[in-house]
Amino acid sequence: MNGRRVLVLDGPNLGRLGVREPDVYGSTTHAELAERCTAVGAELGLAVEVRQTDDEAELVRWLHEAVDTATPVVLNPAAFTHYSYALRDACAQLRGVAPLVEVHLSNPAAREAFRHTSVVAGVATGTVAGFGVESYVLALRAVATLTAPSSPGT
Numbered sequence: 120m121n122g123r124r125v126l127v128l129d130g131p132n133l134g135r136l137g138v139r140e141p142d143v144y145g146s147t148t149h150a151e152l153a154e155r156c157t158a159v160g161a162e163l164g165l166a167v168e169v170r171q172t173d174d175e176a177e178l179v180r181w182l183h184e185a186v187d188t189a190t191p192v193v194l195n196p197a198a199f200t201h202y203s204y205a206l207r208d209a210c211a212q213l214r215g216v217a218p219l220v221e222v223h224l225s226n227p228a229a230r231e232a233f234r235h236t237s238v239v240a241g242v243a244t245g246t247v248a249g250f251g252v253e254s255y256v257l258a259l260r261a262v263a264t265l266t267a268p269s270s271p272g273t
Contacts, residue, residue, distance in 0.1 A: 130197035
C-alpha cells in the first residue's frame, strides 16, 4: 500500500450489507463497499484499510490503534452511534491527532427517533450521511483534503 494510511471502520451488522434491509442500505455487499473504498482511496493517494466488526471492544481497540499511529479514520459506528460512550471516548482521543469522519449509508435524521442522536458526532471532524456508498466516497475525499500537505505560503 502506498499513500497516507486511512482506516475505514465499520460497526455491527455492516458485514450483512447486501442482504440486510436492502431498501434502506442498498444491495452493495460489504466486500464491494471495501473494494470501492480501496479504489477511491488509491485515486486520492490514500492507502485504505477497511475493517468490520460486530464487537464494540474490537472497534474501540482499532480506534486506539488509530490514535497511537495518528491514522485518519472513516467510521460507520452503526448501532453504536446512538449509545456507545466507550466508542465516543475512543473517538475523542483522535481530536488534534488525526481526522475522524463519521459516515452513514442512510440518513439517521430521517429515520426512527432513536436514530436521531449520535454520541460520536460531537467528537468527529465531520459527518456524511444519507448518500449510500457515496457517503464513504465523500468521507474519503474529506480525509484526503484534510490530510493534504499544505501548499507553500499557506
